[in-house]
Structures are given as structure tokens and as C-alpha cells.
Amino acid sequence: MKVTVDLSALGKTKWYEYAVRFVFGGIVTVLAGLIAKNFGPGVGGLFLAFPAIFPAGATLIEKHEKQKKEQAGINGTQRGRTAAGLDAAGAAIGTVGLLCFALLVWQLITSYQTWIVLTAATFAWLTVSVLIWHLRK
């Protein structure tokens, strides 16, 4: 299966759907900071891998897929949920990359410059995730 970029997808998302993701992302980032301040970095660190906007994202995918199928005269409920499930399968692959991100930051952040470590760890997240996705397809 070939990976493609569909710019028209941007127009399908309503302004309030963008706003919901922004607000959720902001709230979770504030909460992660508050939890670390009150309970220490050991507990706070768990929330750096919290599925922050996952429910909102999955709901959006289900809704868009359902609308698309219903425009074609097909009941899209099942297809919408399957599409959200496939997205979740991709996220499971992405978590392996996320694990590599965390391991690299843990091991390297005290020895190298922050921007170098965070850039390398983000690159590792993407590379590992894409590689596993290609191996699994």
C-alpha cells in the first residue's frame, strides 16, 4: 500500500475540530506540568506519553468516514469505526517509536545539548515508526 498526501483533508476538518484538538493538547501539557510539580518527575513523566487527543482524533475519523460513505448512499457507521480502528493500529506502531524517543532522551539529555537530543529523538520516533509500518504492511 502506497503512502499518499491528501491536502484536501485539511478542508474537511471544521474550525471547531481544530480548536478542540488545540485545547485538549494545551490542557494535557499543563496537566503534565502540574502533576510533575505536585508528585515529582517520576509520576509526571508518565503523562508525557498520555493518549492526549486520541479519543477526539478517533471520533473525528469515524465521523468523517461515516459522512463520506453516507454521501455515497451507504451506511457508514461500521466503516467509520473500522477506519478509527485502523488509525489506532497505526498509533500502536507509533508508540514503539515513542518508546525509542523516551529511551534516547533519558540516556542522552544530561550529556548533550537539549536541541540536539530532542531533534535526534524525534527523528528516531519517526524513523522507527515508519520502518515498522513498512515491515508490517
Next chain:
Amino acid sequence: MEEFLLRFLIGGAVVSAFAVLGDLFKPKSFAGIFGAAPSVALATLVLTVSTEGTSYVATEARSMVAGAVAFFIYASCASWLLVRYTFPSLAATSLLILVWLAAAFGLWVVWLR
């Protein structure tokens, strides 16, 4: 207060940016990778390094390993429920947050505390 506002704005922007990237790609299984992007981590760690130092961030990243394993369990369960049993997305993914919490804190207690 200023720090929290900054966290909110940076967190919202980084999470939204990765979410938009996820919207652009097809197929859905590939786009899903961006659902597990290190968005909250990037937004948090950049600010935390400047206020608390690198040792504090290293401790956070160590715990993040457990959080990422919990996220893997969460996303795998969500995929299974949605594809196999076609549960409503919002109900399934919201209820499974309890699974993430149990897995993350379970790992932390057993392995990291």
C-alpha cells in the same frame, strides 16, 4: 500563571501540528502513527529543561518509557475493539484511558518507583 499559559499555548500548538500532519496522510494505518507523536513530550521538555534542568528531564523521560508501553497497550486494545467489535469510537477510546492509567501506574510501581 504565565508559565501555565505558555505551556497551554505551546502544548496546543505542537499537538495540533502533529494532528494536522496525521490528517494529511493516507492510508489510515500510516496516518495513525502521528496519533502517537511525542507532541506533549516535546512541548513539556523544552520548557522543563530551562526551569528544572536536565537531570529532572532525564527522570521524566525514564517514566515516559512506562507511559509509552501503556500507550501501546491502549492503542492495541482500541484497534481490536473498533475493528473487531465496531464499538463507538468515543466510548471505546475514552473508557480505555482507564487501561492506560492502570498499565502506566502498574509499570511505574513495579519497575520505576
